[in-house]
Amino acid sequence: MASSIAPGCAPPSPDPLVHQRARHRRGLRFALVALASIALASALALSTRFSAEAQVQARSEWDGADCAVAIPGSWASSSLLPDPFTKLDGTRITTRDQWECRRSEIKELAERTIYGDKPQPDSVTGTVTSSRITVNVSDNGRSTGFSASVQLPSGSGPFPAVIVYGGFGADTQTILASGAAVINYDPGAVGAEGTPRNNKQGAFYTLYGATSSTGVLMAQAWGVSRIIDVIEQSGGSILNSSTGVTGCSRYGKGAFVAGAFDQRIDLTMPIESGSGGVGAMRSIAQESGSQPLSSAYGEQPWLGDAFSAYTGNPAGLPVDTHEIVGMIAPRGLFIMDNPHVEWLGARSGAVAALGGAEVYKALGAGSNLSYHSNVADGTHCATRSEWRTPLQQSINAFLKGSGTPPGVITMHPSKSANLSQWRNWTTPTLGSADPGSTTTPAETTSPAETTSPPPTGSGCTARVEVASSWNGGWQGNVHVTAGSAAISGWRLTWTWPGGQRITSSWNATVTSSGATVTADDVGWNGSIASGQTQNAWGFIASGTSTTPTVTCTVT
Template sequence: MRFPRRRAWAWATTVFVAVVSLAVAALLPRPDATDSLVPVAQAEPGVEDDGADCAVPGTGPSTSRPELPDPFRKLDGTRVSTGSDWRCRRAEIRELAERHVYGQKPAKPDSVTGTVSRTGITVRVAHQGRSASFTASVDLPSGTGPFPAVVVLGGLGADTATIKNSGAAVISFDPYAVGKEGTPRHNKQGAFYSLYGSSSDTGLLMAWSWGVSRIIDVIEQSGGSVLRADATGVTGCSRFGKGAFAAGAFDQRVALTMPIESGSGGTGIFRGIPGESGAQPLSSAYSEQPWLGDAFGSFTGSPATLPVDTHEIVGMIAPRGLLVMENPHIDWLGARSGSVAALGGAEVYKALGAAGNISYWSDVQDGTHCAARPEWKTPLRQNIQKFLLKSGSSSGVFRISPAKSGDLSAWRDWRTPDLADTGTTGGGTGGDTGGGPGTPGDACTAAYRTVNSWSGGFQGEVSVRNDGTGALDGWTVGMTLAPGQSISSLWNGRNAGTTGAVTVRNTAWNGTVEPGGTTTFGFTATGSSSTAPHTLTCDSP
């Protein structure tokens, strides 16, 4: 197995950083109560992979599983039950994704040096007698700095004008400098392969991710006079959206990840692509370019045998900022599978007490591939403010296009635990809005809150609580929508009706609620949020 050496090297780095952090913390004033309310499982500052010391067992022979793998079930068969458990569970997901999807991302090379100026970044790497270099350009916003920055892959990503107007610098990175397209799998080219061999089974997406990490290394070494080392984002569209997704998942120093229209091999669940009409087949995504690791070739016709799927890779980013933007107008992009991945990954965010740190937006009018859409300007600005400038608190929002709305309930048979050690943070700013507690019925109650709203629509969430002494064996929530309101998508439940009087029943996996426990379902709806859904009832058979 190729992995222990990387793990051992990074473990030493992790221990060193942790010891230094503890020493520094001892010199600082004790935080007040509000400072302790932070999401669990956040990596130490400056740590690329905080699970480097976790032992990951082998997976054995592949077995077919049509449902999405349980992100909370460890390889030994037990489930994650505390926030501290998540660190090593994330390490398991990471290595499964490396082994079967992307190929290995090596640890930091023996030597990484370079420079940061107000116009550019140089990166020089050396490892075991081999060396390579590449550059990136820098475009600063107005002001004196130092600035947070967003790495834009391949010149295609989130709107750079909005990024700069929000106060962040733009780092333009050519991924082909580290991993070229148009090469056969046995003769890959670029800085990554100059170090690790042209026959490496690591695909281009992971090579591009490695390049982003080396840029962050140089920013960290630069002293922070131009760019801030603790506030880096990454974005890309189409194939570069696939790369941005991998970069954010595999480097915990990335504070904000923003993949756009990433399609097959990007955020969309692998299990969903074959059944989504018009979506690019996995075999096509694998063969078009050596984006994915060589090992993925054996799964293109049988994704149900993969021991990992992209909802778990979304979960690897938690609790850091994530804004997924998709285009429902081009079937080839598989936006329905993307929505399921985001909804499934959001369950990890919810478990970690960081539900407000993930946003998903596919409800757009312009179908042009990789367009700078007006609908995305506000969430883009809000996410930059929250995660890079540390000056905002807007909660996450799910704007799923009705044309490409996936049903997470059809893909899961697992429950979401509560892993937050100190309560929920970042879970939204809407609070309970008007619905209030529902009418009790058979020991369960329902309560509504508006998670987010916008012109012409809103996102709501209903909590179902078991107030009885025995476990609920199924539940049904009734609620009445105001005139003009209509449900466009719903997850974690099955609804009858979309307007007026609506009933929502549990799915197979969330019907059992223990005494004092809760479960939730969410939805997006058209219409004004000024009047909340009312007359909520909850019944259990």
């Protein structure tokens, strides 16, 4: 790792094999996390109907454990982000229920090519007290153990808890003040850094061997899951089953993997995770100054041994991190990035966030993902005032079941991303799989569609919506509505009233002449059904936020 970054930082064909991962599935429980109506306008455009209903979240480590996943012996190479909605057999999913097994395909591919396998042990026992959690694990005749300290907030429990990797993560004082406990997890006790790949150390490797091909990030995520096992067995007198995870830098990588591979984690909060973390790997390879994939692979045995085949060829990966983001959906996810340290690849983090947000949208849970890199302080792993409020909102919404999540994507102008440059796929409207349902897919799950009244007659209308603002700048989302006939393309024009200027945009071709703005669709987002509204594109602008009158022309 580059020495300019502080210690503990991140970034300085065979025959097809059929995987039938019908692992022991722990008793399924479902928790209804009541979410109030989420009307917060954002680049994620939450479906109104979904937000008014209770969100059903899985309470098993992996709900798709019974899905039969057939991994092919080879796959096509592409410089674009893979389509998260197309199954390995080439068909696209059309319902929410189908996402479960599609997510399992992504999981198997990610384990095989990026992280290594995450096994289920035979036995997990332990204790929870007000100050410590002990974990004892047995598998295949071997045993190991580790522990984590606990810090409780004021008040009476049981409390939700946030597992903090290595003491570096989201601001622990804000977590405690929000009424959640802090579990201080030493990931090195489970998957140690500073060891060679052929002699890995820690509790995980005590069970599965020092030469295991599973990387340290997945080993540490396995440890998080074992902590959750013990919490669930404890009876809930001190800690309840609502759990979050966070970490910064190398620990941000770990928190990201932990949240993706355990569906019991209600809120995942990776910070400045860089290469090998949230950042899209195809984008990392092209983002100047970011830690190269080969460096992230070689610095520590973070990634699985199999990733060595892709460090110089990320286009050959069958998955990318936008799909790992999607694996977390519809659970809470708050990604925080640092745009001031090039090594951390914040633009690639934004690419992955935007790509993964499409999965959240398709599931009708758009506001459950937030991304924030628009911070002033460039100090690595600093506690930032810009993140305090969305952190509190996320804890309240996903761990305490009150209020609404922040639901915004706020990119720093110097590290904004344009998803249209990275995909050739569209986001489907995932309908209900219930054959007796009388609700149309558009009513239940289309996060790109809102209830804006359609224009009279044919043609289209559009409006600018302020998603968020800050001193000297703001983020706008642009919604386009088709009239009585479907449209296949649009052009928008407006005039700024007070010196505003677009500094970056995504999902539109934008030109400016003085105060006049012209924006055209980019192909995939030009088609809008009759009477429907689409959150078509977004931008970052300087100046005071405003909602100018927009003229829409069908092209």
